[in-house]
Amino acid sequence: MNDLGTVLITGGASGLGAATVDAVREAGGRPLVIDRVAPPSDVEHVVADLADSRAAEAAVGELAERAGGLDAVFTPAGTDACGMLGDVSTEDWDRVVKVNLIGTAAVVRAALPYLERSHGKVVTCASTLGVKAVSDATAYCASKFGVVGFSRALAAETAGRIGVTMLVPGGMHTAFFDDRDEKYKPPADAKLNDPRNVAQTVLFALRQPAGCEVREMVVCPSVESSWP
Structure with missing residues (x-):
């Protein structure tokens, strides 16, 4: 089992990010x-x-310098x-693209020098809606299709x-859906993934030996409506 080392996680205060923080810590990583x-847990953070791309880049640099480098980056933060x-609204639409796509690129860009020194890994976070487009989600689909290309x-x-x-x-059981209008929330009986299970797939990618990469992973409930 490969040592995970120091893993930078965006959106680590909740949802999949928080689940991955716990998984990394339980596996002996930082x-x-x-x-x-x-974050509600006692974890190093900024x-x-x-x-704000400049703020994102500065946060990466601060944490990386504080930790003495980075071994991996995972970018599940999203809106x-x-x-x-x-x-x-234009403001709301633009924010989705700024956070999901441009924010991802900013974090990875700032982390690259550290990852190249450690021969580290990046796990980006797209979505099944980065492959399949649906109505009433132009901003989200645009951002996640962008993450696929990036x-x-x-x-x-x-x-x-x-x-x-x-x-x-x-889809996962997280607070991601909480602020939506009722018509855009999953029904109470929706069969969604536990983010803790998805976090384990992130660790699987990070644990691959040098020279071996899992390029892409689709992880969804067996009854996922947006896949295939």
């Missing part, structure tokens, strides 16, 4: 967190908004703005220097 709010294109280009660009895995998760 989790670091960037989030808009302080509070920053990923919609959405459900609704028809004409009904979603991840594949990053893997080509950094081949042999760092490992790159793209995670494509389906």
